[in-house]
Structures are given as structure tokens and as C-alpha cells.
Amino acid sequence: MTEMPKKALPGHIAAALAGAGGITDSAGQPWAGRDLPAQEKYHNFDADDGAMDAGFAAAMADLAAGDGSEAQVVASLATARVFIPIVAQLAEQTVGENGLVSDKESDMALVTLQGPDGRRALPVFSHAEALARWHREARPVAVYAARAALSAVAEDAQLLVVDPGSQRPFVVRRPAMWALAQQQQWQPSYDDVAVESVLRESVSALGNSAVVDISASAGQGIESLWDHRSDPGQLLVSGGGTGPELCVTITLVPGLDQQTVNELLARLQEFWAGQEYFASAVDSIQIRLRHPQPQT
Known part of the structure; x- marks a missing residue:
């Protein structure tokens, strides 16, 4: 960065x-000649x-x-x-x-x-x-x-x-x-049932039969590479990465052309962006497209 x-x-x-290291306190009274009890706590990080x-x-x-x-x-x-x-x-x-x-x-x-x-x-x-x-x-x-x-x-x-x-x-x-x-508990978007619910609602709301299934999981972007200058080597951990954090896997019916797929994705993303909770809970998205395997 x-x-x-x-x-x-x-x-x-x-x-x-502004108040640190001065000759007076915040009320303008001089520190000189004042004894401060050792056991008294003056701020959160005294010790x-x-x-x-x-x-x-x-x-x-x-x-x-x-x-x-x-x-x-x-x-x-x-x-x-x-x-x-x-x-x-x-x-x-x-x-x-x-x-x-x-x-x-x-x-x-x-x-x-x-x-x-x-x-x-x-x-x-x-x-x-x-x-x-x-x-x-x-x-x-x-x-x-x-x-x-x-x-x-x-x-x-x-x-x-x-x-x-x-x-x-x-x-x-x-x-x-x-x-x-806000001192609130954080729920990762990839592990949030409310986010998953919005994804499924988006398919129903658009009424598009081209989507066979939609699901959420952790994106590869959550990973961090640690100890890259250490011996014996690098360590890849599942957290602390810059994103994308949410992987949305969309299974489509076979035979769709690229323009149809692009239009479908644009409509889905527009729906997601319009959902207040989804927009606040999701930092960034990785979309993965799949087609169902033919049955034998």
C-alpha cells in the first residue's frame, strides 16, 4: 500500500x-507541586x-x-x-x-x-x-x-x-x-444466513429459470500470506485478506450465450445492491458460474 x-x-x-506533556492540566492548573497517588488510575493505559x-x-x-x-x-x-x-x-x-x-x-x-x-x-x-x-x-x-x-x-x-x-x-x-x-458482533457475509437468503430471493424476484441454484461461501480473497520472509516458509491462513470475501456460486442451465449470461448477472447484482442489509454486510463479491453436469 x-x-x-x-x-x-x-x-x-x-x-x-494537546493535553499530553504540558505544564498544566486540562483546566489550566499547573502540575508543579502536586503529588499524584501511585495507586490512582489516570487513563485506560496507565500500566x-x-x-x-x-x-x-x-x-x-x-x-x-x-x-x-x-x-x-x-x-x-x-x-x-x-x-x-x-x-x-x-x-x-x-x-x-x-x-x-x-x-x-x-x-x-x-x-x-x-x-x-x-x-x-x-x-x-x-x-x-x-x-x-x-x-x-x-x-x-x-x-x-x-x-x-x-x-x-x-x-x-x-x-x-x-x-x-x-x-x-x-x-x-x-x-x-x-x-x-459500533461495538457490535461481526458476522462474516459468507457465514450469514441473511445474506444467503437475499441471494435466493434475487433469483425468485427475477423469475429467471436460467438459474438452477445459487449459494454463498468464503471467497479466496479472505486468505492472507504470512511469514513470507521466514524460514521454513510461507503460511496461508483463512482470514485477514483484502477480499473478495464472498464467493457467490451460480449454477446455470446449459446453452446460454454470453450476452444472456451478462444480462442475467447485471440484474442479479442490481438486486443485491438494492438490499440495504446485503450492501452493508458484504464487502466484495467473487462470482463463480457453473453448469450442471449431464446425467448419464
């Missing part, structure tokens, strides 16, 4: 940064050592072992702390008497990425070391992953990418990202 121009910070992150959240680490390990699912990884993020990278962005320059340009003011801004397909993504990191390796000058801001997802939505991002550039990145696609932002 390529780096996108930086944008202004969401209000909650800007406020957290944070920057390590990966244990629940997220366990879910990722299960996915790598083939015992988990991407839904379980997303569920683990619901309570996990992540780090958002913040970088300095030049706000104003000044020209000195000698004609040299120097920085006068700078702002702190979120970094967004752009994938090969043009979609915008917000990078987050499961531990501080991963962020430091990715961008040495970025400042880590600790937030809950749900809050990071909310920021991604505010930035018009379609993806939340956990640990980009690492050996084991994990992409949270739009439906899962929205569910995370």
Missing part, C-alpha cells in the same frame, strides 16, 4: 495529544507496556494453527488496545532574511494508506515495536481498536490494517470495521 496525504486528527485524538494484547495474540495464533477464524480475530479486537501512528505535518513555513525556508509550525496528523485497488485504509499496530519498525518518526497513540475503527470511518477509510508491513498483517474489511466501530 502507498502512503496517502495526511489528514487532520479526529477530535478525541487531537484532544489527547501499558506496549506489548500485543493477549486476547488478540491468542486469536492470531489460533488462526495460524488452523484452529481459529477471522471472525474470532475481529472479536478479540473489540477489547484490544492498539496504537495509531501520528506524524508531524508541516502547517506553515517562513523565509528568513538569508532566503532559506524553515519550518514555522507543524501539526500532528493521522496517516492513511491506499491499497492497489484504490481503497483507503487506516493502519494500526498491535504493539509499539511494530509501529516503530514501520515508521521511526511516528508517535504511537494508544486507543481501543473500536475507537480506531471509528476514526477509520471518520476518515472515509474502507479498511483497517493491523500491523502493515509485518510478517503477519491482518486486514479488517469494511463490514467488520463498521461493526467494530
Whole structure:
């Protein structure tokens, strides 16, 4: 993914940064001369050592072992702390008497990425070391992953990418990202009976006898290639890919010409797009056409 121009910070992150490291508190009262009880908790991450959240680490390990699912990884993020990278962005320059340009003011801004397909993504990191390796000058801001997802939505991002550039990145696609932002459980579209129901309704609504059967399954796009720089080799896992996530298999009667097939697919996709639940639950679709085998 390529780096996108930086944008202004969401209000909650800007406020957290603005109040960090100053000589006064948020009410303007000086810190000097004040004793802070050691046992008192001042924010959610007082004792944070920057390590990966244990629940997220366990879910990722299960996915790598083939015992988990991407839904379980997303569920683990619901309570996990992540780090958002913040970088300095030049706000104003000044020209000195000698004609040299120097920085006068700078702002702190979120970094967004752009994938090969043009979609915008917000990078987050499961531990501080991963962020430091990715961008040495970025400042880590600790937030809950749900809050990071909310920021991604505010930035018009379609993806939340956990640990980009690492050996084991994990992409949270739009439906899962929205569910995370709303603190709701995410149901993958390929395992959602409501999505399957819309597919079957589309065939009935069009009244086209050319479709023998229609079904949903996980698309190959959910797969991720991990450990690609490691020995003994690469690991292909069933989760965390950029998509397509939903494979729609359509069995057609034999003998249809290409134009008829194209028109049929266009009508089906138009129906799917018009269904609010389907449009929100499905990130991207892979269509597979089949013809029934002749009986002998």
C-alpha cells in the first residue's frame, strides 16, 4: 500500500495529544507541586507496556494453527488496545532574511494508506515495536481498536490494517470495521444466513429459470500470506485478506450465450445492491458460474 496525504486528527485524538506533556492540566492548573497517588488510575493505559494484547495474540495464533477464524480475530479486537501512528505535518513555513525556508509550525496528523485497488485504509499496530519498525518518526497513540475503527470511518477509510508491513498483517474489511466501530458482533457475509437468503430471493424476484441454484461461501480473497520472509516458509491462513470475501456460486442451465449470461448477472447484482442489509454486510463479491453436469 502507498502512503496517502495526511489528514487532520479526529477530535478525541487531537484532544489527547494537546493535553499530553504540558505544564498544566486540562483546566489550566499547573502540575508543579502536586503529588499524584501511585495507586490512582489516570487513563485506560496507565500500566501499558506496549506489548500485543493477549486476547488478540491468542486469536492470531489460533488462526495460524488452523484452529481459529477471522471472525474470532475481529472479536478479540473489540477489547484490544492498539496504537495509531501520528506524524508531524508541516502547517506553515517562513523565509528568513538569508532566503532559506524553515519550518514555522507543524501539526500532528493521522496517516492513511491506499491499497492497489484504490481503497483507503487506516493502519494500526498491535504493539509499539511494530509501529516503530514501520515508521521511526511516528508517535504511537494508544486507543481501543473500536475507537480506531471509528476514526477509520471518520476518515472515509474502507479498511483497517493491523500491523502493515509485518510478517503477519491482518486486514479488517469494511463490514467488520463498521461493526467494530459500533461495538457490535461481526458476522462474516459468507457465514450469514441473511445474506444467503437475499441471494435466493434475487433469483425468485427475477423469475429467471436460467438459474438452477445459487449459494454463498468464503471467497479466496479472505486468505492472507504470512511469514513470507521466514524460514521454513510461507503460511496461508483463512482470514485477514483484502477480499473478495464472498464467493457467490451460480449454477446455470446449459446453452446460454454470453450476452444472456451478462444480462442475467447485471440484474442479479442490481438486486443485491438494492438490499440495504446485503450492501452493508458484504464487502466484495467473487462470482463463480457453473453448469450442471449431464446425467448419464
